Amino acid sequence: MNPLKKFEPLKFISDNIVTVIFLALTIIAIPFSRLSGIYILSNLIDRFARSAFLVFALILPIMAGMGINFAMVLGATAGQIGLIFAIDYNVMGIQGLLLATCIGVPLSIFLGWFCGQVLNRARGREMVTGFILGYFMDGVYQFFGLYVMGWLIPIRTREVMQVTGSGVRNTLALGPVRGGLDNILNLQVGPFHLPLLTFGVIAFLCLFIIWFRKTKLGHDMRAIGQDQGVSHSAGIAVDRTRIMAIVISTILACIGQIIYLQNMGNMGTYTSQRQAGYFAAAAILVGGATVSKATIMNVFVGVFLVHSLYITMPIAGKEIFKSAMVGQYMSDFINYAIIALALVLHAWRNKRNADLARAGLRGHADKDSALAAQAGAVQ
Template structure:
């Protein structure tokens, strides 16, 4: 039986990061001392909490825009919606749905702005999206610190700072576990929030369906080659903006799902890390900045958070210091992600060299004829 190197090479390159995370986790699990039941419960909880945010990154990658670090704009919109419904005193799943309705128009506006900016920075979308997130974070903090309670009236004074305006640094959410408790199953002490997983299943179905639509096919074409797509009559800039708008709105919903699972909200710094952790989870699943799938998102979320659970305790049990355990977690996690990006860049360069070499051979053959 002969092995096809052309097929095996990309398979190994795409699987090396998940395999590295899996091997490191398998080594760290017995060192951590955690039971299997505890780890399963934690992985299920974190899948329900984080998967939606990771899945929100898929469409911009398909459109050739790389990882949408501008998704933090959608996360900020989701937090604004949660702040308003907390002030209005609406709890449970209805409160979460209302928060999504309030936040969606804000997310659409921010997504459009982000898409317009990224169209001005073609080829540098990821770093531009990251810097844009820092800029909008300043606007977001100004809005919460000076507008809320001052220009925008609040009924609940306990949400405001002592000076009478500005939202407090941390809020307890009345909508905590709103989706998780819709359908909650307990199996041998392991809680499975079926309601939240059904919502995550909906975005998976939506993503699969959307790829088959006219707009989805246009996004895929734009991701493959913008110049050819433009020649074929596809509105390239408009299509790219639409992909960012959808991603931003999905990130808004994802942040709402994330925070309802936690039950509390860090008002001013709760959204700025959403893009980084979601991107890291996606890359851990074997995705690249040009290709990503639903399995990449789900597997990556599970592996990334498994590492986050076991490494600190494993490091503490080995060294006797919790600080060293936390250092090992950050060092190994982001070190492996760095390797993933380096391997992707190396593979792209190698593919270009092979295409160039093949083109040169074809030209020599034509010249010899």
């Protein structure tokens, strides 16, 4: 009756095909790159600390049945606005990051609420709507960065201002807050550099998500994610809960982007937020999440795999094609291809499940076994 109890290698691979493809690519790229294991690992640790938080932002909307929240770009934007102010006011170190967060979070709540309102009116098309909302936000953000800053809100620091004398620079050096979180509590273990505080923040976030799933709100989100109609008739405030999922996701994206940028040390004022969105979506999908199911484990696996490829691919490309550009191109290409592949696979799985259910149209006995098989496929 329960197909889960038996381990079938082929089924396991077909259910995790995205992860398997990515793992294979990485394993192929490693020997070509001729990088040492220590180099790759120490880079991985650094990059994990940098970007894991961002990817966690995607878990709750998936849980609430809203797919990949491409509108997390809105939260990343809010984080960047916070950082612009922190840099402009010349607030340094961890305090600068806290100030950026304090400015970014209320902004995220507003943007997330707005986004949730829009997504509730675009039921069933949340992902593409979120994607377009990201572009819309780009426009608003550029207006803010290029015109409002320096015109309505004076820029105090010359390093923030464009050379033309108004608006925020295209590339902003985050010197004062660079490493503001990473450098506070460090541990050197052999060749590896461990930013303990950053790890602590990520661990805290994991605990938060585990706890959150046990709360009434988290439970409601899971219910809504599976069936909005049933949840509504049970009296759960569906629209409000969906908005909350997006608001929390936006706040996490805001904080995640701040953590990401403090590690990077500089920020592409008008491009970083978009990269954050693509990266997070690719990572969680590579980690084995689908548009309808995501776990903390998916985040960890995804972040490690994507970064392994990012580290090795450009070098491998340089060795094979004598051009680092080709390698860079390859890793970007694979990144987008993986998002597309995961979405296509999701549609394909839905179709396969419908076929399975259909196979049992004749008679109750058949139907039950088909439903069980379908349940297995969904797991």
